[in-house]
Amino acid sequence: MIHATYDLHIHSCLSPCGEDEMTPSNIVAMAALKDLDIIALTDHNSCKNCPAFLELAREQGILALPGMELTTEEEVHVLCLFAELSDALHFDDYVYEHLQPVPLREDIFGKQDIMDKEENITGHVGLLLINATTIHFENVYGLMEQFHGVMVPAHIDKSSNSLLSNLGFVPGDSRFRTYELADAGKRAAITEKNPYCADCRVVVNSDAHRLEQISEPVETMEIEQMNAAAVLDFLKGIHR
Numbered sequence: 398m399i400h401a402t403y404d405l406h407i408h409s410c411l412s413p414c415g416e417d418e419m420t421p422s423n424i425v426a427m428a429a430l431k432d433l434d435i436i437a438l439t440d441h442n443s444c445k446n447c448p449a450f451l452e453l454a455r456e457q458g459i460l461a462l463p464g465m466e467l468t469t470e471e472e473v474h475v476l477c478l479f480a481e482l483s484d485a486l487h488f489d490d491y492v493y494e495h496l497q498p499v500p501l502r503e504d505i506f507g508k509q510d511i512m513d514k515e516e517n518i519t520g521h522v523g524l525l526l527i528n529a530t531t532i533h534f535e536n537v538y539g540l541m542e543q544f545h546g547v548m549v550p551a552h553i554d555k556s557s558n559s560l561l562s563n564l565g566f567v568p569g570d571s572r573f574r575t576y577e578l579a580d581a582g583k584r585a586a587i588t589e590k591n592p593y594c595a596d597c598r599v600v601v602n603s604d605a606h607r608l609e610q611i612s613e614p615v616e617t618m619e620i621e622q623m624n625a626a627a628v629l630d631f632l633k634g635i636h637r
């Protein structure tokens with residue numbers, strides 16, 4: 398078993414709330430500086446900066462996963478993580494078709510830049526990415542099966558945009574096996590009120606919107622091999 402450090406929740410400049418300094422190149426450089434083993438890029442409702450991110454991470458020898466922080470119809474944030482870029486980009490197409498048709502207003506929300514690995518801006522996303530999609534929380538697990546990804550309800554201990562704050566409970570038919578906490582110290586309180594969570598794995602990520610917020614190499618996960626498929630297996634609760 399390998400104890401790998403990770404940060405699986407990082408926003409780039411493509412997220413309207415992500416700082417301009419969060420270029421794929423700067424994120425990977427910071428992760429290398431911090432000596433993280435595994436990183437994932439999870440912009441709001443988009444995977445369009447993942448190609449540059451993955452290429453840069455490969456050059457640095459960091460294991461990187463393509464991902465997205467999906468906003469469900471109920472405004473619940475869910476990390477969707479993939480082993481293969483092609484799966485992530487197919488899911489990106491699906492989510493784009495399920496965005497509300499609200500154009501981005503840069504003066505209010507900031508830019509949504511798509512970049513290549515040399516930090517050239519190669520495009521923009523025209524629809525506002527932080528709105529809710531029309532995808533229901535109850536359908537996310539099935540979608541992840543269809544697109545070969547894994548769902549991780551994000552920051553469920555937060556008082557907004559989380560499974561517990563927006564739905565108020567863990568649905569009885571839930572099948573996710575890992576959830577994210579913003580504060581690792583909240584686990585006991587969460588499992589006391591939500592027995593489902595007692596059997597799940599927990600990840601604690603930075604949810605970085607600025608470079609300095611990217612995690613220190615503190616949190617670890619136990620994986621069998623240093624590859625993306627093994628990380629997905631961990632998040633799916635396989636090999637307990």
Ligand SMILES: [Zn+2]
Nearest residue numbers: 466474551558
């Ligand atoms: Zn979030």
Ligand SMILES: [Zn+2]
Nearest residue numbers: 406408466604
């Ligand atoms: Zn986030």
